Amino acid sequence: MSEIILEARQINKYFHDPVTVKVLSDITFSVNKGEFVSVTGKSGCGKSTLLYILSTMDTDYEGELFIDKEIMTGKKEAQLARIRNEKIGFVFQFHYLLNEFTVLRNVMLPALNLNKFPLKEIEQKAMQRLKILGIEHLAEKNANRLSGGEKQRVAIARALINDPLIIMGDEPTGNLDKKNGQVVFNIFKQLAEEFNQTLLIVTHDQDFAAHTHRIIEMEDGKIISK
Amino acid sequence: MNYKLIISIAKSLLLARWKQTLVAAIGVTFSITMFVTLLGFMTGLNDLLDGLILNRTPHVRLYNEIKPNKNQPVNAAAEFKSSYNFIQSVKASSSRQEIYNSGAIMQALQKDKRVAGFAPKITAQVFFNEGSIDITGVVNGIDVQAESKLFSFNDYVIDGASIDLKNVSNSIILGKGLADKLLANIGDVIQVTTASSERFSLKVVGIYQSGIGDFDKVQSYASVSTAQKLLGKPSTYITDIQIKLKDITQAPPIAKEYAELFLSDAEDIQTANAQFETGSSVRTTISYAVGITLLIVAGFGIYNILNMMIYEKMDSIAILKATGFSGKSVNRIFIFIALSIGFFGGLAGLLFGFLLSSAIDRVPFNTAALPTITTYPVNYSPVYYFIATAFSLITTYFAGYFPARKASKVDPVIIIRGK
Secondary structure: OOOEEEEEEEEEEEEOOOOOEEEEEEEEEEEEOOOEEEEEEOOOOOHHHHHHHHOOOOOOOEEEEEEOOEEOOOOOHHHHHHHHHHHEEEEOOOOOOOOOOEHHHHHHHHHHHHOOOOHHHHHHHHHHHHHHOOOHHHOOOEHHHOOHHHHHHHHHHHHHOOOOOEEEEEOOOOOOOHHHHHHHHHHHHHHHHHOOOEEEEEOOOHHHHHOOOEEEEEEOOEEEEO | OOHHHHHHHHHHHHHHOHHHHHHHHHHHHHHHHHHHHHHHHHHHHHHHHHHHHHOOOOOEEEEOOOOOOOOOHHHHOHHHOOOOOOOOOOOOOOOOOOOOOHHHHHHHHHHOOOEEEEEEEEEEEEEEEEOOEEEEEEEEEEOHHHHHHHHOHHHHEEEEOOOHHHHOOOEEEEEHHHHHHHOOOOOOEEEEEEOOOOEEEEEEEEEEOOOOHHHHHHEEEEEHHHHHHHHOOOOOOOOEEEEEEOOHHHHHHHHHHHHHHHOOEEEEHHHHOHHHHHHHHHHHHHHHHHHHHHHHHHHHHHHHHHHHHHHHOHHHHHHHHHOOOOHHHHHHHHHHHHHHHHHHHHHHHHHHHHHHHHHHHOOEOOOOOOOOOOEOOOOOOHHHHHHHHHHHHHHHHHHHHHHHHHHHOOOHHHHHHOO
């Protein structure tokens, strides 16, 4: 039995506006180290809502959430920010790069915020991440000069910079064409298999999900298979 | 918290919108410029106007007031001791106007460490004779050197040399208005009749202009000994001793002390000229009000621009928060943006304020009433520059406070899911 990275215990979530609706009910599951997990389901089944709860950004839920065996539920905003910074890497559908910064600086941002290593070391690490993703030649370019596929790869490099315990993705290939989507998928796969990186990816792309190690399927706010 | 990172992010956000930033900074610059200039100019004028009166007014004046004797005989009589006596038609006692034992008083003042200097004075009522016309006037017997040193007498002598009062016997310096009436010029000899009907000839050695027209129409100056001669009094005769103190605020208690010590009347400057203090403080208050209003308007400009920036940079704020920047860090970024607009705008404002002040300082300002002034007066006190800096930082901080709080409360989930 390998180490548990993320654990959800009986998570319930309601939307209150305009009427109270239960969107997640009794979500209980865990993710082990090194797993490449995808969460699938139809639009509106609550998979993204679940991801944002698991990411600690959404704190309005019932139940308990553990990351790295530490309880997240009830922690303060600043503590959660620190945990996201240190332990979670994010890849969203949209890249969210800061246009004012170069690619290298964008990748370095979370590490600079963590402030654990000297600048030189962070720079080296960022370059190394860019190299793994095959985009080291773009390091000095401004973020708004890149193509969509390149931007998403920079976003992945940014997610990797602090050696996170887990990478969470919300439709990371949703905005990309088939070819670039394939490139991003291959990167995830490589990360999982070569670097033993834990990944939790929300997607409605069945093809994408089929190639991951484990599929969690959701319907109407419930997990129907894990 | 990594301040270096926060500053670098704030800097890049500022520069990304440098035109807006510039407009906001110019708003602060403009208001600080006006604030500094306005206050400098206003206090310069205040100082000038106050100086017009206060510089020439002794801080404490010793003299003998003509007034009824407080100790009326009936009060001293044993049989009326316990009753309340009403006395009507009391006349002023025929006490002398002279200060008793003036020599000893002056010696005592010389030793008093709180006293910066003193000047004796005699006031004599006279008639100036112009043909058959008599013009009433006052001859002030003064010690020219002491008077020049303490009350800038020299500055107001617009023609002739004040020291001639001492060097030329039987000489007089006439007020400008009085000289015009008498058609007297320097070197002329004028006729004076004293209250005791004695006639004297005095040589005009200078013309004096105080800036207060009515004053110049009746006043004239002679040396102490000339005035004593006019009045037929001995050389110990002094009617006033004008004292300048090292600390003007000490005037009221010292005046009280001297009144008891020297058995004379003593008047302090605060009592004599209370209205000038009021005028100055009202003018200063108005300047502050205008300056602060300008700053608040500039503050609203900064508020608007920051608000806009936050809406524009919602994505950036969301990703910063998602990747682990706390609300506090995001808050700091926007506070830092606001403060740097305030700081740099304010700094430029101080510089422009100084330049504008010195420009005003060079504008010619000639008025007959103020012979010593040739340009507009400006006060360059660093206090105003300091206050302006403090105000610019405080207003920009508050202008940034609400937008920054809004930015720190941005919920990344809503922004990211909304895409």
